[in-house]
Amino acid sequence: MKCQYESQRVAYPYFIAAMALFAAQVLFGLVVGIQYIWPDFLFPAIPFNIGRMIHINLLVVWLIFGFMGSAYYLLPEEVEGEIFSVKLALLHFWLFLIGGATAIVGYLFRWHDGREFLEQPTIIKVAIVVVVLMFIFNMFMTIMKGRRKTGISVVLFIGFLGLAVFYLFAFFKPDNMTLDKYFWWWVVHLWVEGVWELIMAALLSFLLVKITGIDREVAEKWLYAIVGLTFLTGIIGTGHHYYWIGTPAFWQTWGAWFSAIEVLPFAAMVAFSFSMVSKRARNHPNRAAVLWTVGAAVLSFLGAGVLGFMHTLPQINFYTHGTQMTASHGHLAFYGAYAVIVLAMASYAVPNIRGVMPTHQKAEIFAFWTMSISMVLIALSLTGAGIVQVYLQRILAIPYMETQSYITIFYAMRLFFGATFTIGLVVYLYDFFLPGKARAESPS
Numbered sequence: 001m002k003c004q005y006e007s008q009r010v011a012y013p014y015f016i017a018a019m020a021l022f023a024a025q026v027l028f029g030l031v032v033g034i035q036y037i038w039p040d041f042l043f044p045a046i047p048f049n050i051g052r053m054i055h056i057n058l059l060v061v062w063l064i065f066g067f068m069g070s071a072y073y074l075l076p077e078e079v080e081g082e083i084f085s086v087k088l089a090l091l092h093f094w095l096f097l098i099g100g101a102t103a104i105v106g107y108l109f110r111w112h113d114g115r116e117f118l119e120q121p122t123i124i125k126v127a128i129v130v131v132v133l134m135f136i137f138n139m140f141m142t143i144m145k146g147r148r149k150t151g152i153s154v155v156l157f158i159g160f161l162g163l164a165v166f167y168l169f170a171f172f173k174p175d176n177m178t179l180d181k182y183f184w185w186w187v188v189h190l191w192v193e194g195v196w197e198l199i200m201a202a203l204l205s206f207l208l209v210k211i212t213g214i215d216r217e218v219a220e221k222w223l224y225a226i227v228g229l230t231f232l233t234g235i236i237g238t239g240h241h242y243y244w245i246g247t248p249a250f251w252q253t254w255g256a257w258f259s260a261i262e263v264l265p266f267a268a269m270v271a272f273s274f275s276m277v278s279k280r281a282r283n284h285p286n287r288a289a290v291l292w293t294v295g296a297a298v299l300s301f302l303g304a305g306v307l308g309f310m311h312t313l314p315q316i317n318f319y320t321h322g323t324q325m326t327a328s329h330g331h332l333a334f335y336g337a338y339a340v341i342v343l344a345m346a347s348y349a350v351p352n353i354r355g356v357m358p359t360h361q362k363a364e365i366f367a368f369w370t371m372s373i374s375m376v377l378i379a380l381s382l383t384g385a386g387i388v389q390v391y392l393q394r395i396l397a398i399p400y401m402e403t404q405s406y407i408t409i410f411y412a413m414r415l416f417f418g419a420t421f422t423i424g425l426v427v428y429l430y431d432f433f434l435p436g437k438a439r440a441e442s443p444s
C-alpha cells in the first residue's frame with residue numbers, strides 16, 4: 001500500500017488544500033443557512049450575498065483542487081511514468097491557493113465582479129487560466145512521456161481541457177442580458193453536465209479498476225459509453241436553461257428532450273459501479289473508499305439525475321424556475337457527483353501516499369453515512385420548501401416575502417441537517433488530518 005511512483009505524492013498538498021477549503025465552504029454554508037432564519041446574523045460584516053458567494057466559490061475551488069490532486073495521483077499509474085514536472089505541479093498549486101484565497105478574502109472586502117459562480121475579479125480569472133494551462137501542459141507531457149495511453153487518462157485530459165476552454169466564456173460579458181445568460185450557462189451548465197462529468201467518469205473508472213481488480217477493458221467500455229451519453233445529452237441539454245431568458249422558442253422542445261435523457265449517463269454510472277463491485281475479483285481492504293465510490297454513482301444519480309429530471313421539462317420548470325427546488329437539486333447534485341468523487345479519491349489515495357494501511361475505517365464510514373444522509377435530508381427539506389413556495393407564490397400569487405414567511409420551518413430543517421452534516425465532516429476531517437496510531441501501521 002505505497003505509491004508506485006514517487007511523483008504521485010504531489011497529490012498530497014492538493015488533497016490537504018481541498019479538505020481545508022471544504023471545511024470553510026461548509027462554514028459559510030452554515031452562515032447563510034442561519035441568515036435565512038435570522039437575517040441579521042453577522043450583519044454588516046458578512047451580508048447574505050457575500051456569504052453565499054464565498055460558499056459557492058469555495059465549493060468550486062476545492063473541487064478543482066481535488067480534481068487536480070486526483071489527476072496527479074492517478075496519471076503515473078495510468079500512463080506508467082512519473083509526472084513530467086513535480087516543480088511545476090507545486091508552483092501552480094501555490095499560485096492557485098494564493099489566487100483562490102485572494103479572491104475569497106477580496107469578497108469579504110467587496111472586491112468582486114459580476115455573475116454567480118464567476119464573481120472572481122478579472123485579474124484573478126487570468127491567474128486561474130494560467131494555473132489551469134500549467135496543469136494541462138503538465139498533464140499532457142506526462143501522458144506523452146508515459147509508456148502507455150489509457151482511455152481513463154485520455155478522458156480525464158479531455159475533461160480538463162474542456163474545463164479550461166469553457167471557463168474562457170467567463171471573460172465574455174455582453175451587455176444584452178439574454179446573451180449574458182446564454183453564455184454564462186456555457187460555463188456553468190457545460191461544466192457540470194459536460195466536461196466535469198468526464199472527469200468524474202474517469203475517476204470513477206480508475207477507482208473501480210483499483211478496488212475491484214476487474215479488467216481495464218471492461219471498465220473502459222463502460223467509460224466510453226458514459227462519455228458518449230454525456231455528450232449526446234448534455235450539450236443540447238443546455239437548452240433547459242433557455243426556456244425563459246429571451247432565446248428562441250425551439251429551445252423549449254430541444255432542451256426538454258435532450259435534458260430529459262441527461263439522466264442516462266448518471267444511470268449508466270450506477271449500473272457500472274454495481275456491476276463491477278458485484279463481480280469484484282478481490283475484496284479491497286479500503287472499505288471506506290469502496291463506499292465513497294459507489295456512493296458517488298448513487299448520490300449523483302439522485303441529485304443530478306432524479307432531482308434534475310424533476311424540474312427539467314418546461315411545463316414544470318415554468319413553475320419551479322429559480323425556486324428552492326433549484327437549490328435542492330444544486331446541493332445534492334454538487335455533493336453527490338463532485339464532492340463525493342473527490343472524497344472517494346482522497347480516501348483511496350491518501351493512505352497510499354502516507355504509506356499506511358487503511359485499516360481503521362470506522363470514522364470514515366460513519367462520516368460517509370452522516371454526511372450523505374444529511375445532504376439527502378437537506379435536499380428533501382428544500383424540496384418541501386420548493387413545493388410550498390411554488391404553490392403559494394407561483395399559483396396563488398402570494399408575494400415573494402410573504403411566501404418566505406410561511407416556509408421558515410423548512411429552512412430550520414435545512415439548518416438542522418446542515419449541523420448534522422457538519423458533525424460528519426468534522427469526524428471526517430479529524431480522521432483525515434489526525435489519522436492516529438491505529439492507521440499508522442507499517443506499510444505492507
Ligand code: HEM
Pocket residue numbers: 116192193240241259260262263300304305308309311312313317320321322323326329330331333334337338
Ligand atoms: C452533477 C451534475 C449537476 C450539477 C452539479 C447541477 C447543478 C445545478 C445548479 C447549481 C443549478 C442552479 C444554477 C443557478 O444558480 O441558477 C442547476 C440548475 C438546473 N439544473 Fe442542474 N446540475 C446537474 C445536473 C443536472 C441534470 C442531469 C439535469 C436534468 C436532468 C439538471 C437540470 C437542471 C435545471 C432544469 C436547472 C434550472 C433550474 C431553474 O430553472 O431554476 N441538472 N443545476
Ligand code: HEM
Pocket residue numbers: 026029030031032033034036052055056059326327328330331334335339414415417418419421422
Ligand atoms: C452543510 C451545510 C450547508 C448549508 C446550511 C448550506 C446552505 C446554503 C444556502 C443558504 C445557500 C443559498 C441558497 C439561496 O440563495 O437561496 C446555498 C447555496 C448553495 N450551496 Fe450550500 N449549504 C451547505 C452545504 C453545501 C454543500 C456541502 C454543497 C456542495 C457540495 C453546497 C452547494 C451549494 C450550491 C451549489 C449552492 C448554489 C445553489 C443554487 O444556485 O441553486 N452547499 N447553500
Ligand SMILES: [Fe+2]
Pocket residue numbers: 189193237238240241
Ligand atoms: Fe443544466
